[in-house]
Amino acid sequence: MSNNVNMKELFLGMQQEMLYKLNTIRKHVTHPGTKGNATELNWIDWLRTYLPNRYCVDQAFIVDYTGNRSDQIDLVIYDNQYSPFVFCQDGVKYIPAESVYAIFEVKQALNKANLEYAATKAESVRALQRTSVSIVHAGGTYPPRPLFEIVAGLITTSSDWNQPFEKPFGEAIGVLKPEQKLNIGCVLNSGSFIMKPDGTIETSSGEEALIFFFIKLFTQLQNLGTVPAMDIDLYSRALESI
Template sequence: MLRDILMSVSKKMQIDFEGITSIIQHNGEKGTARENILEEYLKSYIPEKYSFSKGTIVDCKDVQSRQVDIIIHDKFLTPYLVDMDNTKIVPIESVYGVVEVKSTLTKEELRKCVKNIESVRKLEKKTISDFSFPTAGLVFAYDSDASLETVYKNLNEISADVEVDKRISCVCVLNKGIILPVEKNGMTNVSLLPSDNTIYGIFNNANDALLLFYLILTQILNSITIFPPDMVAYAQSTDILDTSFSIPADYVPDDGTISIMDKMVSISEIKNLRDYGTKFLSGKLRKEDFLEYAFETCIQNLLLVHKSLDLVPGNSTLDFFGVPINNKVIINAYKIFRRSGEITPNEKKIVDDLENLMYTIYDNHRGEMLKNNS
């Protein structure tokens, strides 16, 4: 029964199309007529959750597709960015597939279809769940100026420089047949989307073309799950809205983290470094307290930059008030200073020598620090 229904629809579709286009001379109006005919009939057989629109598709990086004839998108999960005069700008995350509709599919029209669908399938998806499915791209033609075999040859030729996963999913020529991806392994199973494991196959079924197109489109729609777009990402990545924010210092949580030099650092570490640094640069340190603050300030800075003290280059230096001090010397003295067990006289001399050097330099700049903090 379904086949009989769709065959009668196919015949009526061609009659309607021929009747409309015979009295419409303007190309733009002809195009609108053919798209409307296909859209109206598809709506009769596809669930209401799917919406059909005309317009452009955009991603969160503000990259836009070329204009496509029919956008099939989720009726309930699509935030329209623009909706004027029945032309919409739709976020790519809400789109199941697009259909290019042609009255006569010439090689040049096929080339436009390939480029238009590629522009859609190249868009980046950013959903609230970080999961997404590929968007399908189909071509529906009422006729072609060449045989289906020639259309097949042209499709492969034009698609040669297009990434496989950005290619057309289905080409239907209503009075001739369909071109679909077929799995290379066995070359018997139809695939919904082209991939490295598929090759296009020709289905010479002129009488059943509409039925097969409908079934393929339905299968594609049923196999795709739409996750809502991350609209905050749209705002942030395009700088359309200022989404910068601040948190008052008193409310910054100690267990929060921020990225510094590709390393996640806890707020408590930052506050600790700030407290030691503030005390160190106050100019008020006594010698007996000096190494504690000097080490914590220097070592924490090295950890922020290099992530590990073992990764600090042997020839790197600390600019200590204009005097270069080898970082490895500081690290070695720090490890001795922090050791819980006994240290040898030689080790004590290493720590004392560094303390005397750094404190002398510090003391020479004490007046300047006190003045800056007064």
């Protein structure tokens, strides 16, 4: 008896399960806000399950030490080891910009308006001020980490374009400003995409949308390494006694 595991079949099964859940939400939940929240929670739960424990996943606002705040972000992948300060008020989380690895907008369908909306969300996060300080360790001190570009993307269940990654998609994504760049995205029933360093787009087949998205996302997270250590003294200036 073979002990081999067919990883492709496992991911295809996960994709079909996700599609069933999300299509059921679309069919039976009529209130747009409730539908959107339910879809976001499904993706948050899925990524929490399959990403390593070092990555936290939540819906949140992103803040910086100057008091500026991003738009609300549907899905944030963040670290709480080197910048552990996450504010939570009435169930709403506020995460320091230093903690953030990646952000995603979650929508029902891929189209020009939703691409532009996700790009605006990305810009609102990348505009925030991030700090980076030295890290003391047993053998000495690591210098401050250079700041990396926060990954941004769009996740949808379907596409309003018959061919999701053809000319209309290319035109819409091609006019985004650098700070609005969408690095990666998933259209669960049609395929996923990633923007390569040279600016070209790599896409997957429809049946491999989820495995492609997960592997490419995880690779990007690995390449970022560790988030910078935040300068808590700068955040503390909001307190009159410090």
